[in-house]
Amino acid sequence: MSHIQAVCLMTLATLLASSGGVVTRHLEADASFEVTFWRSAFSALALALILTIIRGPALWRCLFRSPAVLWLSGICWATSFTAFMVAMTLTSVANVLITMAIGPLITALFVRFFLHHNLPPATWLAIVAAGLGIAWMFMGKGEANLSVIGTLVAMGVPFATAVNFTVLQKVGMDRLKAITPGGKPVQDMLPAVLVGAVLSAVITSPLSWPFQASVHDLRLLGMLGVVQLALPCLLMVRLARELPAPEISLLSLLEVIFGVTWAWLWTNEPLSVHTLQGGTLVIAALVVNELARLMRQNRQMRKAKMQI
Template identity: 55%
Template sequence: MRLTHGTAVWLMVVVTLMWGTAGVVTRHLAQAHSFEITFWRSLFTMLALLVILPLWRGPRVFSQLRRGGRALWISGVCWAVMFTAFMVALTLTSTASVLVTMSLGPLFTALAARLFIGHRLPARTWAAIVVAGLGIGWMYGTQLLGGGGGSLVGTLVALCVPLAGATQWTVVQHAHAKGQDVDLVPAVLIGAAISALVTLPLAWPFRAGLHDLGLLAFLGVFQLAIPCVLSVLCAQVLKAPEVALLALLEVIFGIALAWLGAGETPAAPVLTGGVLVIGALVFNELLALRGRRTTLADSALPGAH
């Protein structure tokens, strides 16, 4: 299935809107607690992918799990960290804090390229890292000085998402350098399975009723599994800076939906820090898009979470 450029752009917008529903849906859960929320979402994601992937890729997709090698399974562990940390963070702090922290992914990936692959970063990327660091520092500092212990812990947990994403990218690039092709779609399935397995003991005893299970099924299928597949299709057509820019819409959609749909007003320091982070990312990716060549650091795709 090959999309036109215009269709891929609009489809990526829809993907970010689906990703952005996590916060508002989570705020309407009545009984499920943090690790139970993570378990059910990961379980429903796994079940959905077990149906979607054979229909999309054919039965051979399961043989890739056996032949994928160490890089595939490390990638799966990284996905599991992202899935788990994202949902746990949402239960500890605001949607805005989680999404702004997660948006650091491309910059962490660029740093990983410099540290572990030896790729020279352009000046624009260093400038973006400094500005984004100031924004995150402002968020963390105000939470710490303001006594927002829970908010600070939640933001620190959310930091695991971009760190795991950068780790995964480094592993995949290292495998490619050795001539090994790592298919990220089966890795997502592995990640969902590991996340469900690890959080199962922590999720017990279950408290979710039918209302909560319905919302968690929505998160697993429509907030994660389906947009994950669609984002892969979009990434086959769009340039990496285009994907990175469009992925930032998740921050806007997520904050707006939580604000309008759950009355979660973002704190002023989060908005200030968010403006610095998002502004730095937009500046960096726009300049990358204008360039004639896309560098390794620019080629990291946003991960599902």
């Protein structure tokens, strides 16, 4: 697919994922582990069905013989799934989103250190500007509950995501090498999302007893498991073949913009001046980063033509 198609699909993935915060606020239950269990369990069921349709029975025959890289990615998904929902019940949505905003910076550092990728200056500037925009969005929210425990739990999301995107980027690089004659087959990473959802459900199930979720909550958590978790994560894994890990992480900050918009539409939460200014800065950083990429691409094409 083209780069613009990949960016559009990544934007769709963040739009789907952004519903988590506002839907969580409509739950009747406040048991963080039970909420996490049901969301992960519904996601695992949806993923099992989707991946069986896509991959067929071979999915289950090969799953337990998969290499360590798939299980590492699965553990990262499980950490992200669990930490996000637990943090949402321990502190404010704003605090969780601000904490997650450091994800692109951590991802960029991991890719630079472990994969030895040189990021262009425009991408570094975009990461810093977007992070500042997220912080500015919530600077005026003095009512935000800055729970220390909630913040520490939320920190698990950007760290696990950074490791995961780095792993997916490495697999994507191996996939390019596999195209050449004699290249080795590359591990299919889509089942890693299923592994993550199952691990998250298994880990939180004993902590969720006795189950007390109402029918109302189960409906919302079922929607979250499919729409907010399973589909966006599958899209991200697929897009890791098309986009650099720091760019995927940077685009994921759109989840904050969409999340604030959902809160405004669904709960009539007013949009403050800080929110509008910070959101504008985030979008501007993403646009400038994309324009800089296009300029670099045009320069490379001109140099190639001159050499010919």
